Amino acid sequence: MSTPVDTADTTVERSPDQPAGFLGRSARRWGLLGLGLVVAVALPWFVYPPVAIDIICWALFAVALDLLLGYAGLLSFGHAAFWGGSAYVAGLVSIELGLPFPVAALVGALFAMALALPIGLLSAKRSGIYFAMVTLAFAQMLFFIVNQWRGLTGGENGLQSVPVNFFGIEAVEDEAFYFYYAALPIIVAGMWFAWRVVHSPFGRVLVATRDNPARARALGYDVERYRVAVFVISAGLAGLAGGLFAISHGFVSLQEVAWQTSGKVVLITVLGGIGTLWGGIIGAAIIVLLEDYLATSGFDGIGIITGSIFILIVLLFRRGVWGTFSDLVLHRGRRRTDEPGRRRRGGVRPVPYRRRSRSIPDRSR
Amino acid sequence: MNEILQYTVQGLAAGSFYALAALGLAVIFGVLGVVNFAHGAVYMLGAVTAAVLLDTLGVNFWLALIVVPVLLFIFGVLLERVFISRLIALDPLYNFLLTFGLTLLLVDLVKRQYGVSGLPYTRPEMLSGQLQVGEIRLPTFQVFVLVFSVLVCLAVWLLLTRTKIGMIVRASTEKAELTRALGVDVNKWVTPVFGFGIALAGLAGVLAAPFRAITADMGSSFIIILFAVVVIGGLGSILGAVVAGFLVGLVEVFGQAYAPALSQIVIFILMALVILLRPAGLFGKEEHA
Numbered sequence: 001m002s003t004p005v006d007t008a009d010t011t012v013e014r015s016p017d018q019p020a021g022f023l024g025r026s027a028r029r030w031g032l033l034g035l036g037l038v039v040a041v042a043l044p045w046f047v048y049p050p051v052a053i054d055i056i057c058w059a060l061f062a063v064a065l066d067l068l069l070g071y072a073g074l075l076s077f078g079h080a081a082f083w084g085g086s087a088y089v090a091g092l093v094s095i096e097l098g099l100p101f102p103v104a105a106l107v108g109a110l111f112a113m114a115l116a117l118p119i120g121l122l123s124a125k126r127s128g129i130y131f132a133m134v135t136l137a138f139a140q141m142l143f144f145i146v147n148q149w150r151g152l153t154g155g156e157n158g159l160q161s162v163p164v165n166f167f168g169i170e171a172v173e174d175e176a177f178y179f180y181y182a183a184l185p186i187i188v189a190g191m192w193f194a195w196r197v198v199h200s201p202f203g204r205v206l207v208a209t210r211d212n213p214a215r216a217r218a219l220g221y222d223v224e225r226y227r228v229a230v231f232v233i234s235a236g237l238a239g240l241a242g243g244l245f246a247i248s249h250g251f252v253s254l255q256e257v258a259w260q261t262s263g264k265v266v267l268i269t270v271l272g273g274i275g276t277l278w279g280g281i282i283g284a285a286i287i288v289l290l291e292d293y294l295a296t297s298g299f300d301g302i303g304i305i306t307g308s309i310f311i312l313i314v315l316l317f318r319r320g321v322w323g324t325f326s327d328l329v330l331h332r333g334r335r336r337t338d339e340p341g342r343r344r345r346g347g348v349r350p351v352p353y354r355r356r357s358r359s360i361p362d363r364s365r
Numbered sequence: 366m367n368e369i370l371q372y373t374v375q376g377l378a379a380g381s382f383y384a385l386a387a388l389g390l391a392v393i394f395g396v397l398g399v400v401n402f403a404h405g406a407v408y409m410l411g412a413v414t415a416a417v418l419l420d421t422l423g424v425n426f427w428l429a430l431i432v433v434p435v436l437l438f439i440f441g442v443l444l445e446r447v448f449i450s451r452l453i454a455l456d457p458l459y460n461f462l463l464t465f466g467l468t469l470l471l472v473d474l475v476k477r478q479y480g481v482s483g484l485p486y487t488r489p490e491m492l493s494g495q496l497q498v499g500e501i502r503l504p505t506f507q508v509f510v511l512v513f514s515v516l517v518c519l520a521v522w523l524l525l526t527r528t529k530i531g532m533i534v535r536a537s538t539e540k541a542e543l544t545r546a547l548g549v550d551v552n553k554w555v556t557p558v559f560g561f562g563i564a565l566a567g568l569a570g571v572l573a574a575p576f577r578a579i580t581a582d583m584g585s586s587f588i589i590i591l592f593a594v595v596v597i598g599g600l601g602s603i604l605g606a607v608v609a610g611f612l613v614g615l616v617e618v619f620g621q622a623y624a625p626a627l628s629q630i631v632i633f634i635l636m637a638l639v640i641l642l643r644p645a646g647l648f649g650k651e652e653h654a
Contacts, residue, residue: 075458122637125644129400129457130600133592134640140589141633148626259589263465270462303473310466314459315451 036281040184047289049176050248055288056180056187057245062268062280063194064237069266070275071198072230073210077132077262078139079238081119082112084257085142086239087246091159092152094247100165102186105243112239113232115142120231124224127213136259143257158253162246176248183244190237195277197233206230238265267310273320282322367501372618378507380614381514382408382569386587387594387606388521389565395601396537396551396558398457399449402464404566405588406471411437411570412579413475416484426489426575430513433571434564441563445556453555468588476581488575510572517568518607525603534558590617593636599649609647 044052061083068074086108093104123134146153153159164179166172172182197203209216209223217223246252255261268287272279287306294302317324386408393401401407414433418424424432448467452459492506525531536544537551545551577583594613598605613632620628627634639646 075461122640125640129461130596132458132461133400133596133600134636136589137593137596137633137636141630141637144629144633148629259585263469266462266465301473301477303469304477307466307468307470307473310469311448311463314463314466315448318455318459 032278036278037188040188044177044180048292049180051288051292053176053180053183053248054245054292055285056184057241057248058265058268058284058288059281060187060190060241061238061245061265062272062284063191063277064234064241065265065269066272066274066277066280067194067197067237068230068234069269070277071203071210072206072227074127074227074231075129075132075266076123076135076231076234077259077266078119078135078137079235079265080257080259080261081135081139081142082116082235082238083242083245083261083265084146084252085115086112086242087252087256088146088153088159090243091162091246091252094162094165095159098163098165100167101182101244101247102166104165104247105186105240108243108246109236109239112242113236116232116235117228120228120235124227124231127227136262139257139262140259143254143259146257147254153252156254158251159246160251162250162252164247164250179248183248186240186244190240191277191281194237197230198277202226202229264306267306269320271309271313271320273323273326274318276320276322276326278326279320279322283320286321368622370501371503372622373615374503374511375507376615376618377611378511378614379618380611381510382573382587382610383591383594383613384518384607384610385514385569385572386566386591387598387610388518388603389562389569390591390595391598391601391603391606392521392534392565393559393562394595395603396534397445397449397453397460397555399453399460399464399559400457400600401562402461402588403444403467403471404464404563404591405584405586406468407437407441407563407566407584408570408573408587409475409581409584410440410471411567412486412574412577412583413479413484413570413581414567415571415574416486416579417479419486420484426492426571429571429574430568434568437567438560438564441560442556444563445559449559450556468584472581472585479581481580481582484579486574486579492575506576513572514569517565521565522603530554590632593632595646596636597639597646599646602646602648605646605648 040056043055047055061079064082065076065079068076086105088108089111090101090104090108093099093107094101097104099107119135119138123131123138126134147155149155164173166179166182169178171178173179198206205216205221205226208219209221209226213223216226242256246256264287268283269280270283271286272281272283290305291302294305299305313320319327386404390401390404393399411433414436415424415426415429418429418432419426444467448463449460452463488506492509494505495502496505496508523531525535533544533549533551533554536547536549537554573579573583590613594609595606597613598607598609613635616631616635617628620631624631643649
């Protein structure tokens with residue numbers, strides 16, 4: 001990652017509380033929030049309830065990843081470890097102890113956080129692309145452990161018949177439609193927590209460490225500790241989502257800890273828009289619905305579609321669906337600079353890619 | 366004793382795939398600053414292309430060792446011109462994401478075209494027996510793979526250290542801005558170097574064709590181990606990539622022999638240890654990030 005010496009656009013300008021171009025800031029925020037909640041509550045009436053559950057679980061997963069990618073500038077390519085690790089723990093806890101599913105998911109999330117601490121401590125020594133590779137490798141380590149430890153995890157068969165326990169309320173335990181409404185508050189609470197983190201002083205420091213680690217360090221912030229902290233928080237939220245996902249499906253498969261799952265959540269986040277939180281929700285809805293559609297239509301090359309989407313997004317719409325929408329409608333004409341991946345150096349504006357500048361990255365600094 | 370020697374050769378042979386591919390990855394990263402996630406998919410393409418050429422045109426293994434890397438070089442050049450070049454001014458993250466998308470696309474395209482069951486490949490007769498050295502018997506193919514890839518690595522090493530192209534590549538790996546300031550047109554070398562790195566990964570794929578299962582998914586665990594190799598060796602270090610490649614091959618084979626339950630995990634334990642003790646990797650330089 002480049003280490004900008006100084007940037008023309010300061011952290012404050014990029015903070016989420018910038019004045020709006022469309023309606024008042026707070027009116028817009030409450031409006032969006034209300035609309036979002038209405039859509040969330042109405043969702044299982046419009047889509048098949050199990051698909052609706054998948055959407056909200058992946059949405060929280062993507063929001064958790066965006067906390068790390070969008071606000072701390074760290075691309076974790078191993079988040080399946082936390083989603084899947086929690087899925088296994090939540091599944092095992094449900095099978096063995098018969099705990100109510102919100103408790104089981106919480107136990108899974110705590111496990112994910114415990115897992116994230118050592119991984120985070122080791123990975124935070126590195127940033128940028130190195131961070132992605134290291135997290136990916138650690139996640140793969142968990143994959144092999146899960147695959148190998150057949151007695152506990154069922155190996156390639158996964159965990160079968162995970163029960164849904166919800167205080168003996170049969171409607172929730174038996175029907176996805178009601179399960180959705182039992183799970184939704186947990187998901188919303190997770191998202192609210194992510195939002196709180198972003199809009200807290202902690203979140204501001206995170207953005208500072210993302211934009212200018214050297215300056216943040218000079219101001220006395222322990223950049224590495226902030227990175228580890230957000231990594232653990234992100235893992236906990238990913239774990240919460242993964243636990244709910246596993247319980248709702250009634251089984252846990254090896255797929256949940258595979259690197260393709262890590263890739264999928266990155267795709268969802270990037271498609272929705274990095275650094276927007278809302279984007280993760282939109283991205284999850286698009287990808288889950290698309291996959292459901294492709295699966296039911298008998299198309300067996302989902303990767304061809306998702307891979308192409310990925311390439312197009314990265315080439316043409318790096319701000320993602322929500323980012324682009326927000327630029328065009330919500331902040332008309334405003335030049336947004338919170339694209340975390342943008343290479344900023346010494347206050348010089350990044351070269352627009354249309355110019356096809358062949359500037360070669362200088363990593364020597 | 367014999368056993369250990371046997372495993373050593375086997376491990377080095379397994380490591381030569383990693384070494385060749387990691388070398389390509391390191392050269393690409395050095396000159397373009399791109400971490401190519403599609404490297405595993407390219408390795409797979411190398412093996413699949415070799416199998417398809419054998420099946421349709423009767424191109425044998427020896428010819429494939431030349432033809433396939435050339436084809437993949439062209440593929441790499443196209444890839445660089447069409448996609449990578451558009452993102453080079455941006456954060457390396459975007460190229461990583463792009464090549465990830467490309468991997469999904471390539472793997473599923475191959476899966477749709479050739480199915481999931483794997484393509485057949487007949488081992489060339491010359492390489493199918495065993496070599497008797499003293500009291501030790503070694504599979505000829507493994508010895509060939511080992512010798513061949515050491516030769517390729519040496520050739521690349523000579524290319525990098527003894528030629529003007531190599532000098533430019535190494536200089537731009539070290540200090541791109543300074544190299545440019547000295548009047549060297551670094552940009553001219555970006556596309557061919559990318560193609561060259563891709564060709565090396567494809568070459569590893571051709572070598573793997575006769576004795577690994579040729580499936581669309583063969584690159585998916587390969588790329589992960591390749592990343593572990595690169596982290597161990599130090600990203601951007603060409604020597605590190607080769608040494609760590611062989612090292613990981615040894616660790617893998619000895620792990621399989623003496624701790625089968627842990628065989629796939631030992632590589633990552635090694636990686637974790639390296640990160641703990643030398644965050645920049647065995648041969649990497651401390652990065653000021």
